[in-house]
Amino acid sequence: MAQHRIVVVGGGFAGLSVINGLKGTEADITLVDRRNHHLFQPLLYQVATTVLATSEIAWPIRRLFRTRREVSTLLDEVTGVDRLAKTVSLRSGAVLPYDTLVLGTGARHAYFGHDEWEGVAPGLKTLEDATTIRRRILLAFERAELTDKTLEADALLTFAIIGAGPTGVELAGMIGELANNILPPEFRKIDTRRTRVLLIEAGPRVLPAFSEDLSEYAKTALGKLGVDVRLGQAVTAITEEGVTIGDSFVPCRTVVWAAGVQASPAAKWVDAPADRAGRAQVGQDLTVEGDNDVFVIGDTALVNQVNGKPVPGIAPAAKQQGAYVARVIKARLEGKAAPAPFRYRHQGSLATIGKRAAVIDFGRIKLTGALAWWIWGLAHIYFLIGTRSRLAVAWSWLWIYLSGQHSARLITQKETLKSDP
Amino acid sequence: MAQHRIVVVGGGFAGLSVINGLKGTEADITLVDRRNHHLFQPLLYQVATTVLATSEIAWPIRRLFRTRREVSTLLDEVTGVDRLAKTVSLRSGAVLPYDTLVLGTGARHAYFGHDEWEGVAPGLKTLEDATTIRRRILLAFERAELTDKTLEADALLTFAIIGAGPTGVELAGMIGELANNILPPEFRKIDTRRTRVLLIEAGPRVLPAFSEDLSEYAKTALGKLGVDVRLGQAVTAITEEGVTIGDSFVPCRTVVWAAGVQASPAAKWVDAPADRAGRAQVGQDLTVEGDNDVFVIGDTALVNQVNGKPVPGIAPAAKQQGAYVARVIKARLEGKAAPAPFRYRHQGSLATIGKRAAVIDFGRIKLTGALAWWIWGLAHIYFLIGTRSRLAVAWSWLWIYLSGQHSARLITQKETLKSDP
Numbered sequence: 001m002a003q004h005r006i007v008v009v010g011g012g013f014a015g016l017s018v019i020n021g022l023k024g025t026e027a028d029i030t031l032v033d034r035r036n037h038h039l040f041q042p043l044l045y046q047v048a049t050t051v052l053a054t055s056e057i058a059w060p061i062r063r064l065f066r067t068r069r070e071v072s073t074l075l076d077e078v079t080g081v082d083r084l085a086k087t088v089s090l091r092s093g094a095v096l097p098y099d100t101l102v103l104g105t106g107a108r109h110a111y112f113g114h115d116e117w118e119g120v121a122p123g124l125k126t127l128e129d130a131t132t133i134r135r136r137i138l139l140a141f142e143r144a145e146l147t148d149k150t151l152e153a154d155a156l157l158t159f160a161i162i163g164a165g166p167t168g169v170e171l172a173g174m175i176g177e178l179a180n181n182i183l184p185p186e187f188r189k190i191d192t193r194r195t196r197v198l199l200i201e202a203g204p205r206v207l208p209a210f211s212e213d214l215s216e217y218a219k220t221a222l223g224k225l226g227v228d229v230r231l232g233q234a235v236t237a238i239t240e241e242g243v244t245i246g247d248s249f250v251p252c253r254t255v256v257w258a259a260g261v262q263a264s265p266a267a268k269w270v271d272a273p274a275d276r277a278g279r280a281q282v283g284q285d286l287t288v289e290g291d292n293d294v295f296v297i298g299d300t301a302l303v304n305q306v307n308g309k310p311v312p313g314i315a316p317a318a319k320q321q322g323a324y325v326a327r328v329i330k331a332r333l334e335g336k337a338a339p340a341p342f343r344y345r346h347q348g349s350l351a352t353i354g355k356r357a358a359v360i361d362f363g364r365i366k367l368t369g370a371l372a373w374w375i376w377g378l379a380h381i382y383f384l385i386g387t388r389s390r391l392a393v394a395w396s397w398l399w400i401y402l403s404g405q406h407s408a409r410l411i412t413q414k415e416t417l418k419s420d421p
Numbered sequence: 422m423a424q425h426r427i428v429v430v431g432g433g434f435a436g437l438s439v440i441n442g443l444k445g446t447e448a449d450i451t452l453v454d455r456r457n458h459h460l461f462q463p464l465l466y467q468v469a470t471t472v473l474a475t476s477e478i479a480w481p482i483r484r485l486f487r488t489r490r491e492v493s494t495l496l497d498e499v500t501g502v503d504r505l506a507k508t509v510s511l512r513s514g515a516v517l518p519y520d521t522l523v524l525g526t527g528a529r530h531a532y533f534g535h536d537e538w539e540g541v542a543p544g545l546k547t548l549e550d551a552t553t554i555r556r557r558i559l560l561a562f563e564r565a566e567l568t569d570k571t572l573e574a575d576a577l578l579t580f581a582i583i584g585a586g587p588t589g590v591e592l593a594g595m596i597g598e599l600a601n602n603i604l605p606p607e608f609r610k611i612d613t614r615r616t617r618v619l620l621i622e623a624g625p626r627v628l629p630a631f632s633e634d635l636s637e638y639a640k641t642a643l644g645k646l647g648v649d650v651r652l653g654q655a656v657t658a659i660t661e662e663g664v665t666i667g668d669s670f671v672p673c674r675t676v677v678w679a680a681g682v683q684a685s686p687a688a689k690w691v692d693a694p695a696d697r698a699g700r701a702q703v704g705q706d707l708t709v710e711g712d713n714d715v716f717v718i719g720d721t722a723l724v725n726q727v728n729g730k731p732v733p734g735i736a737p738a739a740k741q742q743g744a745y746v747a748r749v750i751k752a753r754l755e756g757k758a759a760p761a762p763f764r765y766r767h768q769g770s771l772a773t774i775g776k777r778a779a780v781i782d783f784g785r786i787k788l789t790g791a792l793a794w795w796i797w798g799l800a801h802i803y804f805l806i807g808t809r810s811r812l813a814v815a816w817s818w819l820w821i822y823l824s825g826q827h828s829a830r831l832i833t834q835k836e837t838l839k840s841d842p
Binding site for chain 2: 062072127412
């Protein structure tokens with residue numbers, strides 16, 4: 001019998017955990033990703049805010065599987081799937097036949113019908129997004145130091161973060177840290193402590209996935225870092241001049257988008273029903289309806305929990321789905337009974353606020369403050385891939401903790417003096 | 422009396438060393454650079470070849486002087502100098518008055534009248550240059566793995582480095598290391614050890630600044646890494662299809678330019694005589710003729726040694742010139758006699774070849790092999806700015822030495838599947 005061919009698309013948490021779970025099976029596995037690296041997205045905000053270097057949170061995918069001879073890695077992009085012929089077409093022109101297909105192609109940020117905001121208000125999903133935001137934050141301080149106009153300096157020292165989920169809260173907190181604790185001794189004309197960070201959220205509280213008391217704690221902790229939290233207020237316009245919150249215009253030169261995501265086109269490729277965010281509806285075995293050989297997992301899949309709510313688009317959920325799919329495929333290859341339907345186990349929600357506070361919601365146990373911050377740090381180091389990254393990130397954090405200096409404060413990519421984008 | 426105003430343009434080795442040398446003087450110092458970071462250019466090739474991360478060799482300039490209240494840092498670009506009015510005009514529109522002006526604005530790579538080669542054959546002077554070259558090198562291997570055409574794979578696995586000075590030799594050696602020792606277990610279709618690295622030099626030997634026996638040693642060491650050294654051969658054409666060496670065309674998809682530099686426009690700004698490479702001719706006190714208040718130093722200056730040869734465009738020379746200018750300015754401010762004319766002291770030439778060999782030319786003492794490699798490493802760590810960078814680079818090197826894995830193997834900046842540039 002010919003070897004079973006498994007094609008996995010996407011080298012994120014979902015895809016890698018499928019392949020890790022398939023270790024030891026007799027199957028031919030091809031992993032396709034349009035990037036050469038796996039990215040540890042939960043720490044991306046730290047690259048955007050000068051804490052970590054890009055290479056500390058990204059690893060070449062093919063290196064992860066160098067000892068798995070049955071795994072081939074292709075740097076390529078899916079253009080379509082033919083479910084009848086059971087093939088995947090790639091940008092390079094190659095056509096990959098599959099027996100089993102797993103799509104874990106993630107999500108991008110979405111602007112709710114305002115795509116024109118993207119140029120002014122970048123989101124945070126890739127390393128380039130992070131270095132773009134880092135460049136804009138650092139350039140705002142540099143330009144404020146150069147200008148003679150007070151109003152212009154005020155607008156340059158105003159930062160608006162839209163969306164108060166973990167990414168928004170973490171970005172706002174770290175910009176507050178930069179402005180209050182890192183940059184002040186370096187500027188001669190401006191006082192960077194005058195910086196205003198606006199965190200704008202349409203919903204009624206920050207960190208809506210956490211319990212209400214933790215949301216309240218986070219809001220207070222952000223306030224101490226000088227973050228101005230605006231709840232229940234929607235952004236109605238974003239231009240290079242500033243943001244409009246409801247009817248009120250705030251001059252502001254740096255805006256970051258941390259609200260809302262749009263799934264990859266996976267649902268379209270396989271012609272599956274999708275929700276408004278583009279996520280493919282899958283069954284309790286994570287396959288698309290009517291095709292047992294096509295799995296969709298991670299941020300690009302819509303799976304309901306027992307309580308009727310969808311599984312959240314976070315790394316632990318993607319990993320659990322990947323591990324589950326590996327078990328299903330293994331059972332099929334070995335002719336065993338299918339595992340019980342997928343059940344998401346929520347392990348807890350974590351978010352940091354600046355340098356010394358965090359909130360952790362384990363359900364019954366809730367933690368705040370310095371203890372939560374240390375647990376948050378250890379948990380993230382534990383989940384990083386590879387000994388070297390763990391040591392490097394631990395070391396970077398320890399250095400910042402002891403010296404109070406960030407080390408990745410680089411303005412790169414574009415010419416620094418032209419206006420963005 | 423109003424405070425003496427010193428404007429230093431360029432935060433490279435030359436500029437920083439002027440400001441370091443002026444510590445303790447009563448003067449108002451403004452440092453202008455169009456980048457926010459000082460770059461340790463001698464290790465830039467290691468970023469281009471995935472050994473080091475960008476933030477390990479670059480530091481925010483304003484952080485270096487955070488405790489020197491008399492030093493202001495401006496992220497801005499010089500557009501002209503008015504020597505009569507004694508002012509510097511900046512891109513932002515600001516006009517800086519000076520009593521003393523120091524220009525240390527460096528050099529870019531030059532294509533000897535073939536500017537059209539720049540898109541196909543990038544040079545290596547900035548962090549963006551390094552990440553561009555890194556992307557192209559890594560993409561070549563990725564594309565070779567994807568293609569079904571043998572001739573195309575051969576062209577993708579052929580790398581041409583033009584110019585066999587230290588940068589060219591170091592790049593060629595590290596590409597050899599990548600292809601032979603790092604990447605082989607990760608690819609399934611191609612054998613990366615089939616990679617051909619061409620090092621093309623119009624002159625008669627590699628490392629012309631070193632003694633002839635060291636050049637010979639370097640050539641042999643390169644050969645062991647699979648580098649094909651072509652001496653006395655000029656490149657006559659470079660296209661996306663390949664390079665033409667003399668009359669012979671070599672299909673090749675990745676070309677790096679490491680031959681020849683062009684000075685910044687400093688000579689034009691101050692209307693000083695310049696050589697063909699655009700370097701401003703300065704006197705033995707490093708001022709331009711007829712104007713004691715304008716110094717030009719570093720790679721953008723042309724200074725003759727006692728032996729009639731020009732001072733080389735390397736970091737130690739820039740540092741010595743910066744320290745000398747600081748002494749001259751100090752003496753003037755204190756009403757003391759001017760120091761003796763500038764005299765360059767050559768401390769030695771160093772270059773590495775791959776992972777375990779290096780050549781060091783201290784004049785009477787010459788070293789090769791593993792010992793030279795260790796001395797090269799220690800010398801570079803010693804010259805890095807800041808404890809953290811020293812530890813980080815030492816740690817990265819140690820990790821690679823022990824694990825055989827490079828950690829900064831990221832393809833970033835542009836979409837990975839479109840063709841470059």
